[in-house]
Amino acid sequence: MNAGRRDNDQPLLSVRNLAVTFQLRGQHAAKAVDDVSFDIRAGQHVGLVGESGSGKSVTSLAIMGLLPRRGVRVSGEVMFDGTNLLSKSRGEMSALRGRDISMVFQDPMTSLNPVIPIGIQVAEIIQRHFNASKSAALERTEELLARVGIPDPRRRLGEYPHQLSGGMRQRVLIAMALACEPRLLIADEPTTALDVTIQAQVLEVLKKLVADTDAALLMITHDLGIVAGLCDTVNVMYAGRVVESATRERLFAQPQHPYTGGLLESIPKLDSPRGAPLRPIPGSPTQVLPWSEGCAFAPRCGNRTEECTARTPDLDPAGDRHLRCFNPLSRTAAEARR
Amino acid sequence: MLRFVLKRIALMVPVLLGLSVLLFAWVRALPGDPARALLGERANPESIARVTERYGFDEPLLEQYLRYLGALVTGDFGSSIRTGQSVTESFLERFPATVELALAALLFAVLVGIPVGYLAARHQGRPLDTIVMSGSLLGVATPVFFLAILLKLVFADWLHWLPTSLRQDARIDATHLTNFYVLDGLLTREWDAAWDAMVHLVLPGLALGTIPLAIIARITRASVAEVLNEDYVRTAESKGLTRRLISRRHVLRNALLPVVTTIGLQAGLLLSGAVLTETVFAFNGMGEYLFDAIGQRDYPVLQGFILFIALIYALINLLVDLAYGLIDPRVRVS
Amino acid sequence: MSINLPPISDVPAAETAVMPGEGPGGGLWRGAWRRLRRNPTAIMGAAIIAFFVLVAVFAPLLAPYEPGSAQWSGDVTPTTVPGPDDDHLLGLDRFGSDLYTQLLFGARQSLVYGVVSTAIGLSVGALLGVLAGGLGGWVDTAVMRAVDIMLSVPSLLLAVSIAAVLGQNAYSIMIAIGAAQVPIFARLLRGSMLAQGRTDYVLAANALGIRRRRIVMGHMLPNAIGPTIVQATLNLATAIIEVAALSFLGLGSSDPAVAEWGRMLVAAQDRFEAAPRLALLPGTAIAVTALGFTLFGEALREALDPRNRR
Numbered sequence: 001m002n003a004g005r006r007d008n009d010q011p012l013l014s015v016r017n018l019a020v021t022f023q024l025r026g027q028h029a030a031k032a033v034d035d036v037s038f039d040i041r042a043g044q045h046v047g048l049v050g051e052s053g054s055g056k057s058v059t060s061l062a063i064m065g066l067l068p069r070r071g072v073r074v075s076g077e078v079m080f081d082g083t084n085l086l087s088k089s090r091g092e093m094s095a096l097r098g099r100d101i102s103m104v105f106q107d108p109m110t111s112l113n114p115v116i117p118i119g120i121q122v123a124e125i126i127q128r129h130f131n132a133s134k135s136a137a138l139e140r141t142e143e144l145l146a147r148v149g150i151p152d153p154r155r156r157l158g159e160y161p162h163q164l165s166g167g168m169r170q171r172v173l174i175a176m177a178l179a180c181e182p183r184l185l186i187a188d189e190p191t192t193a194l195d196v197t198i199q200a201q202v203l204e205v206l207k208k209l210v211a212d213t214d215a216a217l218l219m220i221t222h223d224l225g226i227v228a229g230l231c232d233t234v235n236v237m238y239a240g241r242v243v244e245s246a247t248r249e250r251l252f253a254q255p256q257h258p259y260t261g262g263l264l265e266s267i268p269k270l271d272s273p274r275g276a277p278l279r280p281i282p283g284s285p286t287q288v289l290p291w292s293e294g295c296a297f298a299p300r301c302g303n304r305t306e307e308c309t310a311r312t313p314d315l316d317p318a319g320d321r322h323l324r325c326f327n328p329l330s331r332t333a334a335e336a337r338r
Numbered sequence: 339m340l341r342f343v344l345k346r347i348a349l350m351v352p353v354l355l356g357l358s359v360l361l362f363a364w365v366r367a368l369p370g371d372p373a374r375a376l377l378g379e380r381a382n383p384e385s386i387a388r389v390t391e392r393y394g395f396d397e398p399l400l401e402q403y404l405r406y407l408g409a410l411v412t413g414d415f416g417s418s419i420r421t422g423q424s425v426t427e428s429f430l431e432r433f434p435a436t437v438e439l440a441l442a443a444l445l446f447a448v449l450v451g452i453p454v455g456y457l458a459a460r461h462q463g464r465p466l467d468t469i470v471m472s473g474s475l476l477g478v479a480t481p482v483f484f485l486a487i488l489l490k491l492v493f494a495d496w497l498h499w500l501p502t503s504l505r506q507d508a509r510i511d512a513t514h515l516t517n518f519y520v521l522d523g524l525l526t527r528e529w530d531a532a533w534d535a536m537v538h539l540v541l542p543g544l545a546l547g548t549i550p551l552a553i554i555a556r557i558t559r560a561s562v563a564e565v566l567n568e569d570y571v572r573t574a575e576s577k578g579l580t581r582r583l584i585s586r587r588h589v590l591r592n593a594l595l596p597v598v599t600t601i602g603l604q605a606g607l608l609l610s611g612a613v614l615t616e617t618v619f620a621f622n623g624m625g626e627y628l629f630d631a632i633g634q635r636d637y638p639v640l641q642g643f644i645l646f647i648a649l650i651y652a653l654i655n656l657l658v659d660l661a662y663g664l665i666d667p668r669v670r671v672s
Numbered sequence: 673m674s675i676n677l678p679p680i681s682d683v684p685a686a687e688t689a690v691m692p693g694e695g696p697g698g699g700l701w702r703g704a705w706r707r708l709r710r711n712p713t714a715i716m717g718a719a720i721i722a723f724f725v726l727v728a729v730f731a732p733l734l735a736p737y738e739p740g741s742a743q744w745s746g747d748v749t750p751t752t753v754p755g756p757d758d759d760h761l762l763g764l765d766r767f768g769s770d771l772y773t774q775l776l777f778g779a780r781q782s783l784v785y786g787v788v789s790t791a792i793g794l795s796v797g798a799l800l801g802v803l804a805g806g807l808g809g810w811v812d813t814a815v816m817r818a819v820d821i822m823l824s825v826p827s828l829l830l831a832v833s834i835a836a837v838l839g840q841n842a843y844s845i846m847i848a849i850g851a852a853q854v855p856i857f858a859r860l861l862r863g864s865m866l867a868q869g870r871t872d873y874v875l876a877a878n879a880l881g882i883r884r885r886r887i888v889m890g891h892m893l894p895n896a897i898g899p900t901i902v903q904a905t906l907n908l909a910t911a912i913i914e915v916a917a918l919s920f921l922g923l924g925s926s927d928p929a930v931a932e933w934g935r936m937l938v939a940a941q942d943r944f945e946a947a948p949r950l951a952l953l954p955g956t957a958i959a960v961t962a963l964g965f966t967l968f969g970e971a972l973r974e975a976l977d978p979r980n981r982r
Contacts, residue, residue: 066572066575066576070463094575094579094581098578102576102577105572107569110568110569111572112570112573113573113587113592114570114592115665115667116587124579128578128580128583162667173573176577352817356817356820356821360821364837472713476959478962479959479962479965479966480959480962481917481958481959481962483916483917484916484937484959487941488951490944491951491952495944606825610826613828613829613921614921618941629921629922632836632921632923637836640833644829648825651824
C-alpha cells in the first residue's frame with residue numbers, strides 16, 4: 001500500500017490488532033479476540049464469518065464500545081473516519097452510536113424493550129440524534145416502518161413487541177438502526193433467530209435499506225450463504241483471530257485455509273450427487289489450541305503438520321488475499337496432483 | 339380490564355369461603371364446651387346459655403356454619419366476649435390508624451428501598467453494594483418488636499426527640515372526621531394536629547418499615563442487575579441514548595415489575611408487623627386491639643380479625659395485580 | 673433410518689440437556705460447597721450459627737447458675753435492677769435471676785423451637801409439595817387450594833391462631849410456627865417439581881420410557897431440593913423471630929422458669945429507663961442468631977444458583 005493512494009482510499013473503518021481479554025475476579029484471563037485487523041470502505045459490504053465462540057460478536061461490541069468496562073480489556077485500534085474509537089470518552093461514543101454507527105442484534109425477541117411501544121423505541125433514537133420533536137420523530141418512524149415493510153405502520157406505532165412476530169420485530173430493529181442513516185451498520189447474525197422462510201425476507205429488507213442509505217455494512221454471520229449473496233469481501237475468524245480474508249469471489253472459488261474449506265464443504269449443495277455425505281468439520285470449536293502454542297485450528301485440521309503445533313502462523317498477504325496458514329489447501333492440492 | 343377484576347374477585351371467593359370453614363372449625367376445636375371456651379372458666383351458667391343460644395352451639399354443625407356464614411355476608415363478624423362491642427365496628431374504628439401506620443412504613447420502605455437497591459445494582463461488587471446488601475440482611479434479621487423497642491428507647495426515652503407513644507398529643511384539640519389523623523388535620527386545616535400526627539408516625543413507621551425496606555432494596559438490586567444484562571438495554575445503548583434516559587425508560591420500568599409484586603407480598607408482613615409495633619408504641623390501631631384480644635382469649639375478635647385481615651390482604655394483592663398490568667403491557671392483553 | 677440415542681447419563685453437554693443433579697461427580701453440590709467456602713458471607717453466617725449451637729448445647733456447663741431460679745428476687749426493686757457485679761456477669765433480670773444464665777438458656781430454647789418447628793414445616797410441606805407436584809391432578813388441586821387458604825392469612829397471625837387453639841405450652845408454639853411454614857414449603861417444592869417436569873432432560877427421560885417414579889425420585893427431586901434447603905435455612909431465622917414474637921404477644925409458655933429471649937424482651941419493657949440492657953441483650957441475641965441463618969441461607973442460595981456456576 002503506497003502513501004499516494006491512501007487519501008482517496010482511506011477506509012471508513014479500520015480495525016488494527018484489536019484484542020479483547022475477559023478477566024473476571026479470581027478467574028483466568030480469557031482472550032476472546034486476539035489480533036484482529038480488517039478494513040471497511042464507505043459503502044462496502046464486509047462479512048465476518050465464524051462459528052459461535054470465534055469472537056465475531058465480541059469484535060462488533062468492541063467496535064461499538066458496548067463491552068462492559070469492568071473485567072474487560074480492549075487493546076489495538078478502531079479507526080473510524082480518522083479517529084480512534086477506543087480512545088473516545090463515554091459521552092462521545094454515545095453521541096456517535098446510533099448516528100454514525102449502529103447495530104442490529106441477533107435476537108429480535110429479546111432486543112426490544114417489552115414494556116415500551118415500538119413507535120417510541122424507534123422515535124427515541126431520532127429524537128436523540130436529530131433533536132427532533134416527538135411528533136416529528138413519530139412521523140418519521142411511521143415512514144421508516146413502512147419502508148421496512150411493516151403493514152399499517154400508523155397503528156403499529158402504539159403496539160408492544162409481544163404483539164409482533166419475530167420477523168416484524170427484526171424489521172423494527174432494522175428500521176431503528178437505520179433511522180439516522182448511519183455510515184456503518186453492524187448486523188450481528190440478524191436472521192439466525194428467525195424462521196427460514198422469514199430469513200430471506202428480512203435479509204432483503206436489510207439489503208434494500210443499506211443500499212438506499214449508502215451505509216457500509218459489517219455482516220456478522222456463521223452462514224456462508226448469506227455472505228455469498230451480500231458481501232464484497234469476507235473475513236473468516238477462528239478462535240479469536242482472522243484466519244483468511246479475501247474477496248467473495250476468490251474465497252468461494254478457491255478457499256485456502258483448511259477451516260474455510262471445511263465451512264464450504266459442510267454446506268449442502270444442490271449439484272452434488274444424491275446420497276453424497278455432507279462433510280462436517282471434525283471435532284468441535286471447543287477443541288482449540290491456544291494461539292501462543294501454534295495454530296488454534298490444528299487439533300481439527302486435516303492438513304496439520306508438525307509445524308502447525310510448533311509455531312504460530314501469521315496473517316500473511318498471499319496474492320490478493322490474507323491467510324494465516326502453513327499448509328493452505330492450494331499447496332496440498334498441488335502436492336496431491338503431483 | 340373489568341373482566342379481569344371480576345375474575346380475580348371470583349377467585350378470591352373460594353379462598354375466603356375455605357378460610358371461613360377453618361375459622362368456624364377453629365372455635366369448635368377449642369378444648370371443652372365451645373361456649374365455655376369462648377367465655378372462660380369463670381363464666382356463669384346464664385351467660386353460657388346466652389352464648390350457646392346466640393351462636394347456636396347446640397344445633398347441627400351445618401346449620402351453625404350457615405348461620406355463621408349468613409352473619410359474615412351481612413357484615414356481622416361477631417362481637418367481643420369482653421366488651422360485647424361488635425367486632426366490625428371496633429375494626430372500622432381502629433382500621434384507619436393501622437392503615438396510616440402501614441402506609442407511613444411502606445412509603446419509607448419504597449422511597450428509600452428502591453433508590454438504594456438501584457444504586458447497589460449500579461455499583462455491583464463495589465463497596466456501596468456490599469454495604470447495602472449486608473445492611474439489608476441485618477434489617478431482615480432484626481425482629482420488628484425489638485427494633486421498635488430500640489427506636490423508642492433511643493429517640494424517645496433518651497434523646498426526647500420524638501414522642502414515645504400514642505397517635506397524637508392528648509393536649510391537641512383535633513377534630514376527627516375520618517380517623518386518619520394526618521388526613522383529618524389536613525382537611526380541617528388544623529396544621530399543628532396534622533404535624534403532630536405525622537411526628538407520632540415517625541418511630542413506629544421506621545420500625546415497621548425496616549424489614550420491607552430491606553426486602554425491597556434486595557429485590558430492586560437483583561431485578562435491576564438482571565435488567566442491566568438484558569438485550570434490550572444493550573439495544574438502547576447501541577442507539578446512543580443518554581444514560582439518564584436508559585435508566586429511566588429502559589431499566590427502571592422493567593426492573594420495577596418484580597418490586598411491585600414484592601410490595602404486595604409485604605402487605606401481610608406490614609399487617610402482622612403492625613400488631614407488634616402498635617403494641618410497643620401504644621398506637622391505638624387494630625394491632626393493639628388484637629394484642630388485647632390474644633391476651634384475654636377473646637376468640638370472636640380473633641376469628642373476625644383473621645378473616646378481616648385475609649380480606650384486606652386479598653384486596654391489596656388485587657390492587658398490586660392491577661398496578662402490574664399498568665406497567666406491563668404483556669399482562670394487559672391476556 | 674434409526675437414531676441411536678445415547679444412554680441418558682451420557683447426554684453430551686448440550687446446554688438444554690444437562691442434568692444438574694447428576695452431572696459428572698455430583699458437580700452441583702461439590703461446586704456449591706467450593707463457592708460457599710470462598711464466600712465471606714457464608715463463613716460469617718456459619719460462624720454465628722456454630723457459636724449459637726455450641727452455646728445452646730453447652731448452656732448447662734457454661735451457665736454459672738440454675739435458669740429461672742429467681743433466687744435474688746429480693747434485690748430487685750420496682751425502680752432498680754442490680755447491674756453487673758462479681759457474682760453476676762451481666763447483672764440480674766427483673767425477676768431476680770442471673771441474666772447471663774437466662775441468655776445462655778434462651779439460646780437453647782430458640783434452637784429447639786426453631787429447629788423443631790422448621791422440621792415440622794419442612795417435612796409436612798415437602799410431603800404435600802412433592803405429592804402435588806409429582807402426582808398432579810386432583811391431589812395437586814386439593815393441596816394448592818389448602819395452601820392458598822393458609823397463605824391468605826399472614827404467617828405470624830396464622831401461627832397466633834393455631835397457638836391460641838392448642839393452648840399455652842411449648843409444643844403448641846412449635847406446632848403453630850411449623851404449621852405456618854407448611855404452605856411455604858409445599859408451594860416451593862411443587863413449583864420446582866413442576867419446573868423440573870418441563871425441562872428437557874425430564875422430557876427426554878419420559879420419552880426414553882424411564883419409569884415415572886424413577887424420574888420423580890431420581891431426577892426431579894434432587895434438582896428441586898436445593899431451593900428447599902435454602903428456604904429451610906432462611907426459615908430457621910424466621911422461626912426464631914416468630915417464637916420470640918409469639919412470646920411477645922403473650923402466647924409463649926406460661927412457666928416463668930423457662931428462659932426465652934422473646935419473653936425476656938417483654939418483661940424488660942417496663943424497666944427500660946432503669947435497665948436498658950434487659951431489652952438490648954436478648955433482642956440483640958435474637959437479631960444476631962437470625963442474621964447468622966439469614967447470611968448462611970443467602971450465601972447458600974447464591975452458591976446453588978446455576979447462573980453462578982462456572
